[in-house]
Amino acid sequence: MPARRKTWRTGVEGLMGLTRLGDDMRFDPCFPKDWPQVDMRPTLGLAPGTVTILNPGQVGKGVRTARLNRESLPVYRGALVVPIARLQGALTLEMETARPAAE
Secondary structure (H helix, E strand, O other): OOHHHHHHHHHHHHHHOEEEEOOEEEEOOEOOOOOOEEEEOOEEOOEEOEEEEEOOOOOOEOOOEEEEOOEEOOOEOOEEEEEHHHHOOOOEEEEEOOOOOOO
């Protein structure tokens, strides 16, 4: 993989908090608080998908809610873990960042 492409991939994976855990993909995003959302269009298998992380509370990290093709997914301790097999083909994955801490 060319160095530029690897650097780009590392940056995107860092913002989205992507980590592969065996047969699962973990999302634990961390990006600037003032960004309203982060979008990614990955190609998983043969079909492109859309991953959107909304940031309404201007927190920029963690996952509060998640939906895959409009189906709610469980979130555990601010992260989303999805079997890679469920991420194949055309998909829409939407997440919302955690709520801001009480002041």
